[in-house]
Amino acid sequence: MCRGLVLFLCLFLVPCGPIVECAKILGVFPFPSKSHYAMGNSLLKELAIRGHEVTMIAAFEETSLPPNVSYRTLKVNIDLNEGNKKINFFEQDMSNPYLITFFLNWAGSKITNGTFNAPEVQKLLRSREKFDAVIMDQFTDDSFAYFAHHFGANQILLLTTCANSWVNPLVANPAPPSVNPELLLEFSSSMTFLERLKNTVFYIFSELNRQLYFFPKQNEVIRTNFPKARPLYDYLYNVSLILMNAHESFNDPLALVPVMKNVGGMHVSPSGKLPSDLRKFMDEAKEGVVYFSMGSNLKSKDLPPRIRGSILKVFAKLDVKVLWKWEDETLPGQPGNVKLSKWLPQQEILGHPNLKVFITHGGLLSTIEAVHYGVPLLTLPVYGDQKLNAATAQQKGYAINIPFADFEEGKFEQALNELLRNPKYKQNAAIRSKLFHDRPMKPLDEAVYWVEYVIRHRGAEHLRVAALKLSWYQYILLDVFGFILVALSIVVYILRMILMKVCCGKPDKVKSKIN
Incomplete structure (x- = not known):
């Protein structure tokens, strides 16, 4: 009797944090880089430990899972090397950001096509499974936004870097190139005139590359694999949360909209033991x-x-x-x-x-x-x-x-x-x-909190800024400036007509009097 009363009090009367039922979460991290996988795996593994059902599409496999956790890996093998020739970044000119951009264009198409066509992924796509959230590695793989639509899930992006021009437009994050250095350049937020000039030129180049080449290629990937799919843009901007590997202790502070969270350091988990x-x-x-x-x-x-x-x-x-x-x-x-x-x-x-x-x-x-x-x-x-x-x-x-x-x-x-x-x-x-x-909570705990928050609030639409509802010309006030320009033109025209009548009318009257 007493034990039952204590249990009742613990369950129903004692205040506790928000409860999230076991959620089904899909992780998409097929990029063949250990650092990208380490970021995603640290979060997905922790979510599994906390009782969620996790599926991971990845180039690597977790081998040290605790017992009784639900974590399955769908392994994909995508080789970025051409034949027997391995990429040697020491020998190739990878210091040029423009050349790196072209390399990432190529790598993005190869990775996304390879992932969608992997047998295990094809089997998953044909299944009737549903997920509460899709957490994807946001790196040259924008066509993966289709996963969230396909499985009826909230789309969460995980960045291995700080906020940058690859993702800022997806959530309407204000990021002028005057203070936001491009990721492939070596500038800080405090740039000289020449650095701001170089940063702006590369920003324009990168944006043109995305809009005119990369996004069309990623749209092609979706249409090839899913002929009935809508255009890429219909999926791309439906982002509920962006988790970033950043923090003010090692990054310059940047402006962030509410759906963007800095959780840099969440992968740090030392055992404390050396061989x-x-x-x-x-x-x-x-x-x-x-x-x-x-x-x-x-x-x-x-x-x-x-x-x-x-x-x-x-x-x-x-x-x-x-x-x-x-x-x-x-x-x-x-x-x-x-x-x-x-x-x-x-x-x-x-x-x-x-x-x-x-x-x-x-x-x-x-x-x-x-x-x-x-x-x-x-x-x-x-x-x-x-x-x-x-x-x-x-x-x-x-x-x-x-x-x-x-x-x-x-x-x-x-x-x-x-x-x-x-x-x-x-x-x-x-x-x-x-x-x-010196943080209110550990970065991994914060990342888990926000993932569960988005699931709890069915996408957390209330965190998305109003700018996402505006078209590009409305966002940059092109229509407002156009209206002001037209209005000023009309006012100038009317004033000119009045002045012409006043100035040109007097001589006629004087001339008539003389006659």
């Missing part, structure tokens, strides 16, 4: 450790021999130890203070007190993890948003940036010694780390 050999190596490094990794997509073993040789020469002069993520069996000319491994637990290494500097490609996940632990960076950005991330980190005082295209042995040695000897970089990194952690 015994690594723990011994780092514990005994009393002078400190430098950690070197070029991420999951770039491979250190593919570095040009000249640059690899220069890096080894600099490492050999250091008093500190070096831990290098090296994907080959051997490293010719390996110094005695350098330890190699094909895989390294990055978050646990960054959290070790003896770590002094992280040499990185400037990928955003790596940058965030460094900020989480307050570790200074030496960045060697190669392509994509790496240049922007690296430039922002340097501008905020916790990094030195050497674009890979500008690599020189002397620059590299000087920068590394400066980071090791000058305490200001560590101090600035500690400030950023403090800002990163």
